[in-house]
Amino acid sequence: xxWCAATLVVTVLGVVSGLPGGVSAQSNTGDxxxxxxxxTTDKVGQAGMTFLQVQVNSRAAGMSGAxxxxxxGAATVFTNPALIPLFSGDADAYAAQVSWFADISISAVxxxxxxxxxxxxxxxxxxxxxxxxxxxxxxLALDDPSLAFRDLGxxxxxxxxxxVAVGAEITDRFSLGVSARLVSQELWGNRTFMIVSTDPxxxxxxxxPFTDSKxxxxxxxxxxxxxxxxxxxxxxxxYETGFESLVLSMSIRNFAxxxxxxxxxxxxxxxxxxxxxVAADVLDFMGDVGDGPNSLLLAVEGIHPRDHPEKLAMGLxxxxxxxxxxxxxxxxxxxxxxxSAGVGVRQRIGPSMVGVDYAYTDVGSILGATHRWxxxxxx
Numbered sequence: 359x360x361w362c363a364a365t366l367v368v369t370v371l372g373v374v375s376g377l378p379g380g381v382s383a384q385s386n387t388g389d390x391x392x393x394x395x396x397x398t399t400d401k402v403g404q405a406g407m408t409f410l411q412v413q414v415n416s417r418a419a420g421m422s423g424a425x426x427x428x429x430x431g432a433a434t435v436f437t438n439p440a441l442i443p444l445f446s447g448d449a450d451a452y453a454a455q456v457s458w459f460a461d462i463s464i465s466a467v468x469x470x471x472x473x474x475x476x477x478x479x480x481x482x483x484x485x486x487x488x489x490x491x492x493x494x495x496x497x498l499a500l501d502d503p504s505l506a507f508r509d510l511g512x513x514x515x516x517x518x519x520x521x522v523a524v525g526a527e528i529t530d531r532f533s534l535g536v537s538a539r540l541v542s543q544e545l546w547g548n549r550t551f552m553i554v555s556t557d558p559x560x561x562x563x564x565x566x567p568f569t570d571s572k573x574x575x576x577x578x579x580x581x582x583x584x585x586x587x588x589x590x591x592x593x594x595x596x597y598e599t600g601f602e603s604l605v606l607s608m609s610i611r612n613f614a615x616x617x618x619x620x621x622x623x624x625x626x627x628x629x630x631x632x633x634x635x636v637a638a639d640v641l642d643f644m645g646d647v648g649d650g651p652n653s654l655l656l657a658v659e660g661i662h663p664r665d666h667p668e669k670l671a672m673g674l675x676x677x678x679x680x681x682x683x684x685x686x687x688x689x690x691x692x693x694x695x696x697x698s699a700g701v702g703v704r705q706r707i708g709p710s711m712v713g714v715d716y717a718y719t720d721v722g723s724i725l726g727a728t729h730r731w732x733x734x735x736x737x
Contacts, residue, residue, distance in 0.1 A: 405629040405665040407543055409488050409517050410590070410612050413437075414454045414466040416732030419717035420700020421673025422687025424657040427596060427607040427637035428675075432468040433734060435484045435523050438609040438633075439535025440594035442525030443480040447711065448472050450736040459725040461491040470523070478527040484539070488517040516544040519590070531598040541614075541628070542587045588617040590628055602642040607635045627664060635659035653677045667691060673698075680704060685717070696720035700730075711736040 415436045418425035425437050430444030432452035449471035456464040470482030493513040499505035521539030528534060594609035610632055616625040637657040641650075654676050661669040673687030683702035689695060700717035713734035720727055 406626040416715035416730040420685035422698040424671040424673035426635035435468040438594035440596040454732040457729040486519040537592040590614040603639040632662040694722040
């Protein structure tokens with residue numbers, strides 16, 4: 359099993375060196391090095407399609423997202439594809455609903471099943487969609503002093519991510535997985551105004567409302583949909599160290615080339631992120647206490663996102679008799695997201711295992727809180 363651990367370490371080091379915003383080093387040899395400290399900037403606003411970062415795995419959300427090392431089945435398609443084969447049974451399905459802030463909702467479904475000719479290999483599919491509610495498109499009414507603005511109707515914003523995944527238990531202690539998703543974002547109703555006059559001094563883009571007076575000055579109006587449809591890839595590994603229940607894991611999410619919206623200048627990157635996690639059942643280190651049916655899972659993860667400084671997530675899950683779970687977690691170096699908490703229930707009904715999970719996340723006094731529900735069905 360040493361080669362499994364070596365593979366994990368080499369993969370992580372290689373990825374960190376190549377990620378946007380990765381750590382770089384310079385040689386300190388020589389007599390004429392600059393003495394001023396290097397300029398630093400905060401990694402914010404450097405990614406698009408950030409709806410991909412919203413955690414739709416309700417169990418993971420209850421632990422503040424610290425679940426790269428634990429879990430299994432269809433729900434883990436959205437956390438770490440290496441966890442997909444770690445469930446009992448032949449198939450597993452998952453459905454989730456997220457009530458995000460600002461009346462935004464996210465729905466997700468996934469399903470996985472074991473290959474009949476290779477029980478250590480699991481394949482699956484997933485779909486994630488967003489709903490932004492009613493967004494009104496307005497413009498300033500500069501030509502009518504009696505109005506502040508005009509309501510031009512509703513703006514349609516459509517986003518989804520659909521993909522396939524495969525995970526395999528290479529040995530009884532090492533598993534890996536990969537998934538590919540087609541991500542689509544359509545922003546309808548975006549309006550741009552471009553000067554078509556030959557006057558060089560006015561050859562630029564305007565973000566001003568389109569009026570008859572501007573039409574006479576030589577402006578054209580372009581209204582329509584801007585779309586972006588990139589492919590993203592997720593990779594993950596999981597390794598059981600053999601020391602009690604200690605597990606090491608790594609996942610890369612939303613690995614993709616830079617993309618762009620049609621008819622819009624400039625490419626943008628997707629929210630690629632690296633997670634390195636460790637988890638263990640704390641009761642295993644307490645002698646005979648850990649021999650019972652209960653468990654207390656502690657998970658810690660380092661997070662290296664594209665559009666934010668590094669973060670550290672910690673989560674706890676108390677499992678009582680395998681039927682009832684209590685969860686809590688906190689992510690350090692976050693902006694507004696505070697603590698998370700969650701509960702779960704597992705019950706076997708005939709040949710099927712049914713699970714219901716709920717997660718609450720505090721998002722500050724202004725944004726309020728988010729709620730996630732998840733339903734798992736295994737057979």
